[in-house]
Amino acid sequence: MRKSQSLFSLENNLYRQGFRNIAGVDEAGRGPLAGPLVAAAVILPQGTGISGLKECKQLTPKQREALYLQILDKSISYKVITFNNSRIDTEGLHKVNLKALKAAALELDTQPDFILVDGYKLEDLSIANLRVIKGDMVSASIAAASVLAKVHRDRIMFAYHRQYPLYGFDKHKGYGSKHHLEMLSKHGPSPIHRLSFKNFS
Numbered sequence: 001m002r003k004s005q006s007l008f009s010l011e012n013n014l015y016r017q018g019f020r021n022i023a024g025v026d027e028a029g030r031g032p033l034a035g036p037l038v039a040a041a042v043i044l045p046q047g048t049g050i051s052g053l054k055e056c057k058q059l060t061p062k063q064r065e066a067l068y069l070q071i072l073d074k075s076i077s078y079k080v081i082t083f084n085n086s087r088i089d090t091e092g093l094h095k096v097n098l099k100a101l102k103a104a105a106l107e108l109d110t111q112p113d114f115i116l117v118d119g120y121k122l123e124d125l126s127i128a129n130l131r132v133i134k135g136d137m138v139s140a141s142i143a144a145a146s147v148l149a150k151v152h153r154d155r156i157m158f159a160y161h162r163q164y165p166l167y168g169f170d171k172h173k174g175y176g177s178k179h180h181l182e183m184l185s186k187h188g189p190s191p192i193h194r195l196s197f198k199n200f201s
Contacts, residue, residue, distance in 0.1 A: 024141025032174030039100035
């Protein structure tokens with residue numbers, strides 16, 4: 001229970017200041033050599049507890065899937081944004097990352113009155129926002145967004161595995177594992193690989 005309370009400490013402080021619809025925003029897929037970048041935004045109701053919620057890297061795939069369903073069921077609003085590898089190659093990873101985070105927050109069905117962003121400062125927003133370092137470890141809203149982004153992206157990579165089974169996307173989700181690099185060396189890149197990354201440039 002203490003962990004759950006500490007995870008809501010940022011949100012509780014903002015509730016005391018009068019904010020109500022607090023969105024957490026996070027992304028998945030910055031580092032992989034293949035596949036999309038996915039950003040998610042979530043607004044949780046004040047006082048809502050989601051059992052087992054924590055930073056998504058500390059969760060098993062089964063736990064993430066269970067939390068994913070809880071978050072969809074209990075959230076006031078959520079949005080998931082996907083930018084593919086071609087857009088990353090054309091515009092650059094950092095620019096696409098910021099655009100995805102901003103789009104997820106701004107395209108929520110319920111407009112937030114405060115936005116908590118994991119790791120990045122979003123410029124030119126009319127809505128109050130805060131960059132939170134390691135936000136998925138200290139904010140329930142960001143932790144929830146991290147779960148949505150990760151599960152959504154993993155599902156995409158499982159689908160890509162069926163399309164391009166040589167690379168093992170079901171195992172490494174596009175990250176540079178030994179097997180992935182060996183398959184790249186042997187077969188070259190697939191249509192979903194990020195050709196702008198150093199492995200291809």
